[in-house]
Amino acid sequence: MQWLSGLGMLHHLDMSGVDLSKAVDWLQVINTLPSLVELHLSSCALSDIHPYVHRLNLTSLSLLDLSGNYFYISVPPQWISSMTSLVSLDLSMSFLGPLPSFRNLTSLEFLYLNGNNLMNSSLVLEELSNSNLISLGISSCGISSSLIDSLHNLTSLLSLDLSYNQLTRIIPKSLGNLCNIREIDLSRNSFGNITLTYLLKSFLECKSPTLESLSLRGNYIDSIIPLTIGQLSLLRTLDISLNQVSGPIPYSMERLSSLEVLDLSDNRINGSLPNWIGRLSSLKELILSNNQLDGSLPDSLGQLSKLNSLGFSNNSLTGVVTESHFAKLVSLNYLDGAGNNLTFRPQI
Template sequence: MCHVINLVNLIFKKYETLTQPLEWHHSYKRESDATHSAAFFPPKIPVPFFPPKIPVPPSGPRKQHNFVSRLRFIATLVYGSKRLIPSSYALVVSATGLTSAVRGGTRNSVGVVCDNLTGNVKEFHLQNPLTDCTNYADCDAYVRSRLGGKVNPTLLKLKQLSHFDLSNNDFRGIPIPSFISSFGSLRYLNLSYAGFGGVIPHQLGNLSSLRYLDLPGDFEGLVPHQQGNLSSLCYLKHRGGFVENLQWLNGHSLLKHVDLSYVNLTKASNWLQVTNMLPSLVVLRLSGCGLVHFPALPVVNFTSLATLDLSFNSFQSSILDWLFISLNGLDTLNLQFCGFHGPIPSGLRNMTVLRNLVLSYNSFSSTIPDWLYSFSHLEYLDLSFCDFQSVIASAIGNLTSVAMLDFSFNKLVGKLPRPFENLCNLKEIVLSGTSIGGSVSEVFNIFSKCILGGLKTLDLSGTRLSGNFHDATQQLTQSKNMAALVLSSCLLFNYIPVSLEGLSTLQYLDINNNSLSGHIPASLGELSSLKYLDFADNNFSGPVPESLGQLAKLEVFWMSGNSLQGVISEVHFANLTRLREFSCTENHLVLQVDPTWVPQFHLDMLTLGSGQLGPKFPPWLCSQKNLAVLDISNNGISDVIPNWFWNLSSKVYFLNLSRNHFYGEIVDMPLVFSISTIVDLSPNHFRGRLPHVS
């Protein structure tokens, strides 16, 4: 039987009574969260809700997991040896009367695993169950699901605890409790992105049985050298703090995975010599460590190394041939943003088993070497922002295994070579910001052989492709998995084909800044997966279809800079409950809604400049508490600004009420403006003194 413990008091020592729910924190930092755990490769689509491409997170989306709701209401698991029920169960009684059970030897919904024979608690799996933060709704759910509070030393009664996971929660910067070092049986400790801070306790070096240590967080100070005592360690991951010498890693013969990314290693001049002597090392990640040079190695011993990530350092040199000649067993190499210059050295040509290669954001200032096209195992190739020149060679047709190809923002010219059609495994193509030209129909013909069927992302924005958008996109109906189609700032004309509705999986559609015309087809309302829609800065005319109000997943909607006409009513927003950005400036639209209308969405950005909102101030704006950008300029509003308006948001950094007919006095603005905030109230008919601004 599992020993019964007071789980709420035990793990989360709160100031509240047990009848109150656990404290859920709503602070949110975009640079943290679970995305870090899988962020070896950066997202390529410039939209916040698209996740990193690879590696795929270990679990799929779980948007409404009931783990948190159950844990939140747990009231008792009272510690003791008394046998409460005659089986290998421990009773979990919640404050709501809900009961569930913990089976011996298995993980239950609360995250507790007990020993089959003794009933002792062996494992706590209290990580945030929501690991995906791929859109606004998921991010909100993720934040609400984070646990917080203080970790109670009563946990020390669990003498057999071998697995402790509190990852992806929010403990508000409190230090890691030093008493954790007393868990003599602990083999797995994961406190990654749990919101712990301060200095890493040196007592963790006492965990002699530990095999897995994951401590990414906002840590400071010296990474304790006592971790060198953890001789059984196989997996080591840190974030934050600094290291003056990596000598303490010597002798870790079992270490297979070392990730010290964003630990300051500027003083650890022996980083390469030490890691070179780890005989079992398979993964080495030293991203963002402040490394500036490669120390000389008499012998390269990275015989087991499969993954090397040195991204976001400042080597400011050419890539060293002597090092990479010996790394011919590498599976993954990430040298993004390393300050390398000069041509790619020929030493890399020995890495014929490479599957993932990232060289983006360096200055190679050369052509893409022909030998790179012979890497038949390559699946992920990112050469973006590398200052490559010339054309894409026909030999690219040899990369038959490649699934993600990014050549964006290079000085590539000419047309897409015909052998490109052989890349049948492609899932993502990003050629944005290049000078690749030719007919868009010709390009889509190349894709139509075998690529379109499996393609998920196609980004050709900012290229010199031109032609008839309607005719070219007819072939897109072959695609059954397309999630992102980005054709902005090309030279496309004609109108949107009705057949586009066949892209039922499309989440991201960006065709802004072309010469497209005609009416917006009502069939766009059939794209039920759409989250991002941008057809701004074209020549579209006619009314906005009411069917767009059925796009229940839509978060970003831009249609500014067209010649659209007619009325926009509540029907256009009927199911847009997730909408965060809406822009329809520079059209001929009238926003006509009932005075009592209360939108179901909560916008971060709203731009309605040069429309027709007036003559009264729109009362529905009082429901928009999250606005950071608001533009209702030149809307024929002739009214007094209501006092409630100035209490709308503390996030506003752009406010444009200009070119209306506002009158009366402006009250003191309680809004907290930063030095970069822009407020435009001209020209109107205000009177009185200038307001006091907080």
């Protein structure tokens, strides 16, 4: 890494994916670059994070990405805690032991700690509650529902990833300001004993929900899709796949006119595919595979000109499919309708 030490005016350095396992002096060299604004060292096989640095010269650094490395340490890297100019910090999948303190990182807006164990103490989450975070990723961190209340002051939060944790209860409305959150990923938790109606309660109580992306994939949810889902009118992405959701597709979903991705696959949804589906003109992905849908394919599918992925395999669909079903699907590049009882009839 010594070749970098002469680049004193360097602002942006990205060596992500480069094998730096032998660069034991990486931080000492980086510390000689006082003009550095962005540093990307993701997946570089780094192992030594150098917990103690006598004098840190990286006073301009606003983005630090050390994700995907192998920092097995017993003391937190104190130098990170002193980088008050940091706006974005990514320590995902870095296998850190104790995490650095975030108390002094008052400029921090983007923080990603996915794949680190946050459950040795609730102190980390409590420190985050006083920050101005816009985006927080704490996926696969072993977080239980009892610790979520620690995040109640995150009123600036717009994006939250809580996937692959141990959540079992409804997300409290006091979490940050839930009525302002635009993206939330709650997939792969343990909401099996909660209905979708109850799970969505905190969002539906908002006067004007801002939610644009919601993932509940793989939660063993056993209920119907409630009519109230139509109140989330700004949704662009809705993923309820890999659950045990039953019943028909509710007519209230016709109000979700901004939907770009709808994934209801691997459930027990029955009834017919409604004709109004063709009015969801923004749809790019429609995945309905592995359900119990019956009836015929509605002709209105052919109106979804932005659709690039369509899957309805392994249902009980019957009837005739003609070219009119696909005539206007000019963007389609993935189609899977296997495992049904459909007959294709070409137009003459």
